[in-house]
Amino acid sequence: MSDWLERRRQSARKRAEQTQGSPAVADPEAQAKRAGVRDARIAAGLEELERWLYDLVRQGLAQVQSRGNIWQQQAARLVDAQAPGVARLLRNLNGIEGSGEGWQGRLLEQLGKIHLLIEGYQRLDRLPPETQADIRAAIGIALKEEEVLAQPGMHDRWLVLGGSVEEEDNLKTRRTWLWGQEHRRPALVLSFAYGRQPLSSGLIAGTLLDAEVVFYPGAASLRALVKLSDTPPGPMEPTAVFGYPDIAAATAAYAAVLANNPWMERFPMALQEMTLVCYNETWGVRDREHRTLTFVPGFAHSWPILALSGGYPLALAGEWNGQYLTPMSVWAEGRVTPLGGYQ
Amino acid sequence: MSEPSTFWHELTVTALVGTGRQPLRLPLPGDPLTTLLAGLDPSNQEHALLSAAAAAVLYRQAGQRPLTSDFPSFAPCPPDHAPRCTPRAAQHLALMLRGTYQEVLSEWLAAAAAAGQRVPEEHLVSLLEAGQKKPALRDAMVSVLGERGRWLAAHNPDWEYAAVQQEVQGDTTSEEVWETSNAATRLALLQRLRRVNPARSRELLSATWKTEKADDRKRFLEELAAGLSMDDEPFLEGVLDDRSKEVRAMAVNFLAGLPDSRLSQRMRERVALLLQFRRKIVKKSLEVTLPDACDPEMVRDGIIPDVPRHIKVGQKTWWLGQMLGLVPPAHWYQQWNLAPAELLKVALKSEEAETLLDAWFRAAKRAEDTAFLEALLPVFLKRKDSYGHIKVLIDCLPQEQAEPAMIRLLEEEAQPLHGKHPAMPLLTRYEKPWGHTLAQKVLESLYQRITADENPSSSTRLALWTFRESLKEFALRLPPEFVSEVGRGWPAHAKYWDYWEDGVKQMVDILNFRSEMLKEFAQ
Known part of the structure; x- marks a missing residue:
């Protein structure tokens, strides 16, 4: 999913640098030719990366600890090969070797997934179209918003769960998670701003949006665009129940999406009736069955959540990465409180 | 698996x-x-x-199946009965906690406390963190934290200062906190107990007194200043024999502030024959006799035998000054049936005028004798180099007496305000809200200063700069009702308006903010 960030990072940068938008001349033949050149470049880049990975595994991951940031150079090559999504995955490997006990396992997990992506691309033709779309998205091959918006949408009352804002290389990316009240499924809306451009998606945590949402193609797509809606967003009814009743239901939903798209990195979880717990400075939430999800280490807003909870159960929404939960908003005291930089 | x-x-x-x-x-x-x-x-x-x-x-x-755990949860917080402040008031608070207009924060806290409101839950963490960095805010925070804030603070050692308030309720816990906590918590406990149960605070203090370090004894003793009474006298009389000179001096100061203390009685006996008031038909005079000796009893009562090197007086005069400084002036003017101003008039004619003036200044300040302090003010205002005294007087005097003194200084000096203006040290030190007349005078003076067209890069640069920088502080004291008046009519045509514009704008902004902020508590 976040490979889109990479693509958008580049296109936002381009937009910001060019005083006038580049004239989009529709020339199908030239377009097809450009796509062919790009696909060849990606194939070559991935093949080179595969060879490099094999060398790494043959010589052993132990060498990583003494060689410093070996990923940066590979990442740069993949940017040149027009595979920015893979480049980002490689950059994310930086520092794992210094992350303490079990680092080799964590590194191997990520390398396995990158390898799976290379494999997938190499036999793209033989895969179902949804999986193809997921792979292309993971690699960072851009789709035009107009193309996506031309697809049929899903009408629902979408609850804005909250989100996060990240900044890298002067590009701000805002992730906003929505929850469809009727379809009971999440959607992710990304917005971007380069430099000092204002960042806004007009989506305010805790509001309800009566709108049509178009999902990007994929097997279990989360990323979506909101089609223009005539109805202005309204407040959520205080009694509305949303998300998952307990942790087992939330992790089952996560597993279902992961089974369809192994490269999914974040999954939204809106959880009801959660009790905040803390042990040895590890914070988390627990449901009535005592199942527990722990917050990502270094999560900075556990104390505000405690303040809002007063020790009573609350509803909260967070991003789940398969290991840790990063809370993004809290429903307590009859209102929504977004956490961190999201407004 | x-x-x-x-x-x-x-x-x-x-x-x-x-x-x-x-x-x-x-x-x-x-x-x-x-x-x-x-x-x-x-x-x-x-x-x-x-x-x-x-x-x-x-x-x-x-x-993967999510793990089940027995991580401990939190005992629920008791319900809060105080209402939350309005959402707009909360926005103001959040703005200050993020650093904008942070100098106004204590005024917000005071206004919320006066309105009986509390801080909404989502801002409690930032507020507790602010109190962690700035102990001066803590007292004002206590009531606006509400049950939820104190409950929250009890879970984080960094916020112990706010949580301790809860633990003080029961006496058994207070004993445990007193004996086992760090110095900051013990101090907070003592402060709180001193207010709600002074006898208990004395009990705790005397139980461990002998084993405390000198620095802690000093810090703890300071807390007796709040609500000092004769109940403290026996304990303080014992502290006169303390090992630390500083601690002894504090005890002397407290005991002198209690007219019925044994120390006060002894001191009055010592000086009884040293001052004699003579009333002839027209002439009144004061006859001063110097003490002969400084005996060990006097030393125990805080009299320092040797004259410090930087003070140029005779040894006996030095003893006299110290003793008189421990006897409230009212002792004399009531005894002789004089008005404070009359006593001062006679005293100023005496040979020991300087010693008397200085001693009575200290004694009147301790006794909070505003009648006498008010009488002292014109005396010091007439003298050169007595800003130190005037500042203290301004702080001690109630608004009706302090502000006219500052207004007089503003009127007497031909020059409009600048950094070296005689009124400046007082205005910058005077931290109470200003009355309308004083505020009006200061603003007029600022206007005159701007239109005086004095080149800010001239030799008076520093004086002008100091004044301009003080405007931010003045904005905290101006009456909020002045907001519309202060917001307009500045001399944009003045030659050096550029130099003043930002300072004036900042002042206007702060006053605007205060006015908006206080409106949220007005209902």
């Missing part, structure tokens, strides 16, 4: 040392995962290893 996790372990070991050194062993088919892995082509070891890793990791991630 034992088999896949054993396999995963083997896989990472192989990956760590390299397939070049340790060949990969694929598992035998069994469960769905191992069946899949057993089908990998072992002839391309690296390919097989990475593929197995991807499959194993996805198998685990998709199949």
Whole structure:
């Protein structure tokens, strides 16, 4: 999913640098030719990366600890090969070797997934179209918003769960998670701003949006665009129940999406009736069955959540990465409180 | 999951040392995962290893069951009866906690406390963190934190200062806190107890007094200033024999502030014959006799025998000054049936005028004798180099007496305000809200200063700059009703308006903010 960030990072940068938008001349033949050149470049880049990975595994991951940031150079090559999504995955490997006990396992997990992506691309033709779309998205091959918006949408009352804002290389990316009240499924809306451009998606945590949402193609797509809606967003009814009743239901939903798209990195979880717990400075939430999800280490807003909870159960929404939960908003005291930089 | 996790372990070991050194062993088919892995082509070891890793990791991630845990939860907080402040008031608070207009924060806290409101839950953490950095805010925070804030603070050692308020309720816990906590918590406990149960605070203090360090004894003793009474006298009389000179001096100061204390009585007896008031038909005079000696009893009562090097008086005069400084002036003017101003008039004619003036200044300040302090003000205002005294007087005097003194200074000086104006040290030190007349005078003076067209880069640069910088502080004291008046009519045509514009704008902004902020508590 976040490979889109990479693509958008580049296109936002381009937009910001060019005083006038580049004239989009529709020339199908030239377009097809450009796509062919790009696909060849990606194939070559991935093949080179595969060879490099094999060398790494043959010589052993132990060498990583003494060689410093070996990923940066590979990442740069993949940017040149027009595979920015893979480049980002490689950059994310930086520092794992210094992350303490079990680092080799964590590194191997990520390398396995990158390898799976290379494999997938190499036999793209033989895969179902949804999986193809997921792979292309993971690699960072851009789709035009107009193309996506031309697809049929899903009408629902979408609850804005909250989100996060990240900044890298002067590009701000805002992730906003929505929850469809009727379809009971999440959607992710990304917005971007380069430099000092204002960042806004007009989506305010805790509001309800009566709108049509178009999902990007994929097997279990989360990323979506909101089609223009005539109805202005309204407040959520205080009694509305949303998300998952307990942790087992939330992790089952996560597993279902992961089974369809192994490269999914974040999954939204809106959880009801959660009790905040803390042990040895590890914070988390627990449901009535005592199942527990722990917050990502270094999560900075556990104390505000405690303040809002007063020790009573609350509803909260967070991003789940398969290991840790990063809370993004809290429903307590009859209102929504977004956490961190999201407004 | 034992088999896949054993396999995963083997896989990472192989990956760590390299397939070049340790060949990969694929598992035998069994469960769905191992069946899949057993089908990998072992002839391309690296390919097989990475593929197995991807499959194993996805198998685990998709199949994981969330752990059940017995992590402790938090005991629920008792309900809050005080209402939350308005959302707009909360926005103002959040703005200040993020650093904008932070100098106005204590006024917000006071206004919220006066309105009986509390801080909404989402801002409690930032507020507690602010109190952690700035102890001066803590007193004002106590009531606006509400039950929720104190409950929250009790869970974080950094916020102990706010949580301690809760623990003080029961006496057994207070004893435990007193004996086992760090110095800051003990101090907070003492402060709180001193207000609600002074006898208990004295009990705790005297129980451990002998074992405390001198610095702690000093800090704890300071707390007796709040609500000092004769009940404290026996304890303080004992402290006169303390090991530390500073601690002894504090006890002397407190005891002198209690007219019925044994120390006060002894001191009055000592000086009884040293001042004699003579009233002839028209002439009144004061006859001063110097003491002969400084005996050990006097030293115990705080009299320092040797004259410090920087003070140029005779030894006996030095003793006299110290003793008179421990006897309130009212002792004399009531005895002789004089008005404070009359006593001062006679005293100023005496040979020891300086000693008397200085001693009575200190004694009147301690006794909070505003009638006498007010009488002292014109005396000091007439003298050169007595800003130190005037500042103290301004702080001690109630607004009706302090402000006219500052207004007089503003009127007497021909020059409008600048950094070296005689009124400046008082205005910047006077931290109470200003009355309308004083505020009006200061603003007029500022206007005159701007239109005086004095080049800010001239030799008076520093004086002008100091004044301009003080405007921010003045904005905190101006009456909020002045907001519309202050917001307009500045002399934009003045030659050096550029120099003043930002300072004036800042002042206007702060006043605007205060006015908006206070409106939220007005209902």
